[in-house]
Amino acid sequence: MNLTSREIIKKLSNKLLTQTIITQTILDLLIENGIVTEAEFNSTLEHNIGEIEDMVIENKHFINELGFDEATLDLDELKEDSVMRGIYYGPVGEA
Numbered sequence: 710m711n712l713t714s715r716e717i718i719k720k721l722s723n724k725l726l727t728q729t730i731i732t733q734t735i736l737d738l739l740i741e742n743g744i745v746t747e748a749e750f751n752s753t754l755e756h757n758i759g760e761i762e763d764m765v766i767e768n769k770h771f772i773n774e775l776g777f778d779e780a781t782l783d784l785d786e787l788k789e790d791s792v793m794r795g796i797y798y799g800p801v802g803e804a
Contacts, residue, residue: 739745765772 736750740747740750
């Protein structure tokens with residue numbers, strides 16, 4: 710891997726980390742302030758995962774053109790345990 714690739718990966722990793730922190734903060738505030746419940750969030754998350762899975766299936770030929778194949782796409786990673794790993798939505802001190 711050359712230096713340019715490493716720089717790009719580092720920038721993408723930093724951007725992903727920033728987005729994750731912002732998303733986590735927003736979700737915490739929404740749940741803590743009673744705007745959305747954990748059950749509503751989980752339901753919406755499952756729905757959105759299904760939508761993305763459907764979109765991937767419908768656009769399979771485009772994905773293949775980009776160099777991904779079925780072995781590359783691990784749908785098990787989209788299951789709740791993997792998606793929610795490390796994220797706890799509940800009272801402080803009970804995680």
